[in-house]
Amino acid sequence: MLRIGVVGLNLGMRHVEALLSDLDGAELTAVCDMKIERLELVKGDIIKFTDYDEFLEKAPIDAVVMAVPHIVHAELSLKALEHGKHLLLEKPMAMNAAECSSMNEKAKDQGLTIMIAQNWRYTPWCLEAKKIIDSGDLGKIRLIRSDWVLNFHDFYPQGLWIYDGKLAGGGAIISLVVHNLDFLRFLFGEVQTVYAKHLYTDDWSSNGSENMSMVQMEFQSGALGQMLTSYTPFINDDSGPLQVYGDQGVLTKKEGQLKVASAQNSTSSSAVERKFKDVSVSDQWGKDFAINQMTHFIDCVAHSKIPISSGEDNINTIRLVDAIYKSAKTGLPVDIKY
Structure with a gap:
């Protein structure tokens, strides 16, 4: 069972909803957002964090779904990869191709999956x-x-x-x-x-x-x-x-x-x-694109497949x-x- 945490609940609630729809092979175990009122919108036995570093250190997760401002895509993604977490990242992948390259290199070194949520x-x-x-x-x-x-x-x-x-x-x-x-x-x-x-x-x-x-x-x-x-x-x-x-x-x-x-x-x-x-x-x-997208991510991580919207693809x-x-x-x- 793939344990997934969602970071950023303004744009990330669609991912939360997808994970709470009883998808096979995964469960939502933790969420992270700086605003308490957003965390309170997530119901159930799910661990909640306001600090991202603490989330990476303590949350029982194998993968991170990230929906945060563009300027921190690369920084927060690299931290997740350094902690051994697979990554589903909202588009755009990063601010520029140089940032994308560093993210792809880190994922390759760690043997981890990066998939970009290009939902179309x-x-x-x-x-x-x-x-x-x-x-x-x-x-x-x-x-x-x-x-x-x-x-x-x-x-x-x-x-x-x-x-x-x-x-x-x-x-x-x-x-x-x-x-x-x-x-x-x-x-x-x-x-x-x-x-x-x-x-x-x-x-x-x-x-x-x-x-x-x-x-x-x-x-x-x-x-x-x-x-x-x-x-x-x-x-x-x-x-x-x-x-x-x-x-x-x-x-x-x-x-x-x-x-x-x-x-x-x-x-x-x-x-x-x-x-x-x-x-x-x-x-x-x-x-539903959100269900299709999350199902694909879970399958790719579980079976070491290359995602349709992989980091190596989306740098282009x-x-x-x-x-x-x-x-x-x-x-x-x-x-x-x-």
């Missing part, structure tokens, strides 16, 4: 989309778009660390669409070149925290990609998390529905007459993030070295 990879519709893309039904993929706008002011109070570029590592790119960027890598492989422009128009944000951004990408496959994001939109409405244009079909996700139009489901020779068909998401993907998501910030700073396209 474990979300049912995303897995259904990957199945369709991997089937080849869309033909050669040429164009890709993924957008996300979400007004943080509705969710996070003014003065919170997430608006401070020094504490978060940036703004909307690293704090919001790191989901999209990681998912695009998962679906289409690595990006080789990026060009980005940021805007800084939010009074709540400081220290280089961009609240709006546009990114152009060229993938190693030759496909072209585009992404738009903002964490201060007037309304939370965008073109959707995924639009894929292939030689033989198009896949899109809009208003909660995955749709596809392809040569496989259309006999018309006219683009005007071709229609999208709704895609039913298979039950094989489960119903942060390399992509680093390149986007470099492009926005220099005003030039940036080639990414892996």
Whole structure:
């Protein structure tokens, strides 16, 4: 039985709920948060700590699930690894690729698992989309778009660390669409070149925290990609998390529905007459990303498997993030070295 402790109960409660849903092979044995009122939300026979060092020394745990501010991801992760704990870490993996590298080296030296909670990879519709893309039904993929706008002011109070570029590592790119960027890598492989422009128009944000951004990408496959994001939109409405244009079909996700139009489901020779068909998401993907994600982590630790979103994989998501910030700073396209 894998004994798991959760650190950071503001963002970490979803992990607590997953562990309390009677998952096979693991149990929640301890939690840690600086605020007593958050600890009191966790019910049951679970040991509670307000001090992280004491948590690592005394908690009966084999693994740590961490949901803390970005600036301490590397520091707290290295401490957990030094104490021999496997690690499930909220995204982004770290503030930059150099920090990720140090974490991966420590995990390798200790023989431990690092998995990043890139939850789109474990979300049912995303897995259904990957199945369709991997089937080849869309033909050669040429164009890709993924957008996300979400007004943080509705969710996070003014003065919170997430608006401070020094504490978060940036703004909307690293704090919001790191989901999209990681998912695009998962679906289409690595990006080789990026060009980005940021805007800084939010009074709540400081220290280089961009609240709006546009990114152009060229993938190693030759496909072209585009992404738009903002964490201060007037309304939370965008073109959707995924639009894929292939030689033989198009896949899109809009208003909660995955749709596809392809040569496989259309006999018309006219683009005007071709229609999208709704895609039913298979039950094989489960119903809840948090359950899927935690189940995968437990299985990987128990059987020494490499996670789908391992630290060795996810350093490339942060390399992509680093390149986007470099492009926005220099005003030039940036080639990414892996």
